[in-house]
Amino acid sequence: MNIFSLTIGIDIDATLTEPYYWLPFTNEHFGLNQKPEDMTCYDLAVNLGISEEEYLAFYLEHGEKIHRHSPIRKEAPSILQDMYPTHQLYYITARHPNMEKVTKDWLNHHDIPQNGLFLLGSHDKVGKAQELRCDLFIEDRYENARAIAESGVDVLLMDCTYNRDQEMLPNMKRIENWYQVQDVISTMEKNRLTLKNL
Structure with a gap:
């Protein structure tokens, strides 16, 4: 066959x-308490209520660590x-x-x-x-x-x-x-x- x-x-x-593996990192960094059900838009900056520049700065600093510890x-x-x-x-x-x-x-x-x-x-x-x-x-x-x-x-x-x-x-x-x-x-x-x- x-x-x-x-x-x-x-x-x-x-x-x-x-x-939603990144939520604990963004909540801690930006002082938020967001949950998976709050994520109604793919754009993380929009979901977090921050500027694209703020999110990019956060990602450049923490992105590698976040990806390394992401659960499968x-x-x-x-x-x-x-x-x-x-x-x-x-x-x-x-x-x-x-x-x-x-x-x-x-x-x-x-x-x-x-x-x-x-x-x-x-x-x-x-x-x-x-x-x-x-x-x-x-x-x-x-x-x-x-x-x-x-x-x-x-x-x-x-x-x-x-x-x-x-x-x-x-x-x-x-x-x-x-x-x-x-x-x-x-x-x-x-x-x-x-x-x-x-």
Whole structure:
């Protein structure tokens, strides 16, 4: 039997990591008491009620530490390890390239298998998804997910408080955890289907 192999693009922050892992750091630094349910916008500066300049200064000082200590979604490592022999797994993040070492160390620490890592320093992931010929992309930021879907790539949108109540295109599907990712990919494998045909 032929193996149906997919090329999968995977975001890191809030897709592979727990989505609100930075809240303890920002709450302490800015003297806030925000909770996950308060995060109704992807833009952290807007959520925190601070300027972009204030957030950038905070991130430049603390970003590496925050990424190093970010908790992973607990089911992700074993599921990705199961997928790796069959599928191509590429991690595509908007993180700045100067976070490459801490990101690689974090992936290795959690035994995350990979075919490649790309730190774009930008939210525009369409070009990289096209270059890699991704069949599927897993993402939490709605604007990214929609742009990627509009380019013809199937997208799984990882549910977060800030991406709800959004229009879903036929080749987009909202999922809540990596078990659901596994189920979708298993169905695509068995039936050689795209998302809109599931």
